Every structure is written in C-alpha cells, then in structure tokens.
Amino acid sequence: MKNSLRVERAIKNITQGELAELIGVSRQTINTIESNRYVPSTVLALKIARVFGKPVEEIFILEDED
C-alpha cells in the first residue's frame, strides 16, 4: 500500500508534528507511515482522511502485491 500523505500535507501546508497532534499520535508514527513502512489501522486512516477532508482511497492506495 502506498499513500499520498506527504503531498496532502504540502497542499494543506501542515507539518508532520501538527498532523500528529491533530489525530493524537506521535510524529514518528506519521513519518513511518509516510515512508510506506507502516500500514495504519482503519481508525487511524479515517482520522487522517478527515483532517484532509477527502475519502480514504484518495490518500491510501492499494498496490498490486497487497
């Protein structure tokens, strides 16, 4: 699974730390998700999507090998 978190953050102009605070996780967690090494739970993905006001599928995208 890949994600467009970094791009979305740039559009909304918020830092990793600010996003982390908004959804109540640590900054390292956001960073680990952005580098595609951690797949967040549904709850966390929905919270992230809500911050950007977009459906989850626009931020998190399934890949062929998933």
Next chain:
Amino acid sequence: MSKTLDFCKVCFTFGKLNFTRMQTRYLFPHYFKKTGWVLLIPGLILGYLTFFHQYQIPGFQISIQPDPKNPNNIHIQYFTQSLALALVIMGVMFVAFAKEKFEDELTAAIRRNALYWSILVNYSLCGILMMVAILVGDVFYDYQHILGSFGYIIGLSIYNLFSTLIFFLLRYHYLLYSKQGEYKLGKLSFLPYYPYRNIGQYLSIFLFTLFLLANKVPLIGTFWSEIITLLCFSLLVWIFSRQKHEDELVTNMRMESMQLALYFNYSLLLLGDIFIYGNAFFYFMIFNLFSVQIFFLIRFQFVYNKLMRELKEAKA
C-alpha cells in the same frame, strides 16, 4: 483514573473479543516509566553485588532452626537475592509496559513485536547453551563435577528469570530510538502451518509429559537435561508456526496473548520470589523455563477457539 483501570481489565477481560481499542489496552500510565527505572537500576546493581560478590544486606535475613533437638543445626535464609530479583522484574515491567509519552497504535505494535522477538532470542539461546552443555560439557561454570549438565541448566535458569525481559527492553528501545524521527518496525517471520505447527504441538506435549514423569520414573529422570533442552526448542516451533487461517486479526490475538502471558508469568514469579525458598524455588526456576510459553499457548488457543466457535455460530 481510567488509565489505572486499564491494567485491572487484564483480570476481567480474559478471552473477551474486543479489538476496537486494543492497541493501547493493558498498559500502565506514563509515569510508571520513571518509577520503573528507579526500581530497575538499583535492582541490577544489587543483583550484581549479591550474585558475583556474595554481598548480603546486613540484618536482612532470618535464622531457621529446622530441628529443635539439635541447636547447632541452624539454617540462615538471606533475602538480598530475592529483593534484587523483585526490583529487576518490577522495574522492567514498569519501564516496558508504561505508555510512551505519545502512545499510539504503532508504539504498541512495536512493543509487541519486540516482545515476541525477545522470546525467540531468549529461548533459542537457552536451548543452544543447554545443548552445548550436554554435548561438550560445561563451558562456563564448574557445576559439572557435582551435577553434570543438570547443574548447568539450574545456573542458566537463574539468568532466565529475567533475561527475556532484558532482551525485550534492549530491542524495544532500539526499535524506538535507533532512527532519528522514525520508528523501526522489527518484522517477525513465522513458520508455515504445515507441518511445523503439528510437529511443535505433538512433540511439546509428549516431551512435557516426560518432563513431569521424570520424578516418578528413574529411567526418564536420567534424561531430564535432554528433555528440557528439546522441550525448549519444540515449544519455540509451536509458538512460531502459524495457525491454519492466520490473518491480521489472528496475529493481533497472538501478540496480545504474549503480552498477557508475560504479565501473568512475571506476577507469578514475583509471588514465587517472595514466598518460595529453598529446594522448591529450584523447581520453580526450572518450570519458569517453559511457563511463559505455556501461558501464551493456553491464552492464544483459548481466544482462537472462541473466534472459530463464534464463526460457526454465525454461519448456522
């Protein structure tokens, strides 16, 4: 307050299938972390002094006279070692299972991965060292002249009382802090279901029966060291092989079961450390070579079977 109650839930939700907020369940509040270090560091120092330099806290002992007719037969029970062990166990448990400052699902996942990993490392190491002791004789201690490889296993089981926890603590902090601004995940690999799970299961049950019978049947008793060593490995195979239908949910149950098994095991060990002395504690230590694994398997199998049962009922 609700945070403190989180931990109490361990006792009441045994087997309850509720995974909605599972990531941060069963953890101590964050301030336990500092408390943990305050207990752990003096515990380690005290443990080192008492174990390697025979230091005893003055006056921290009682004299027991087992035979009233023979006043010269006095047994002195020291408590310094017990205190050191209690401090180390409580310290590590508090440090490792206190919430991080920013506790979230990823830190919880990393904690559990580190836990599972430390079980693998600790018991592989135990098994390998015991095997070496049996095959080439004792390489580290001088116990062999008295008790052979069995004496070595007793020596090893003293370390085993706390080594899993130390490995876990090192691994957990390595995963959290080794990379700047990012966590390491610490991937775990498992063996496939077939044939490893069956091998691990049947072999472990067979060996454990032999282990329990060893006191009654002298012929089995002579192979006690070999049985303990093999059991160490076969339990690892059982724990590290997948279920028939293993998915995300089952893996989560697996990880949670290991955490609960650890809580249960070390609470029991603390009680044993306080109340059991003399020869009985030796047997307790030997049992401790398998107890985490056994508690884990019981809890995991229990929730897994429950899940399967609920699945059947839903179909009907």
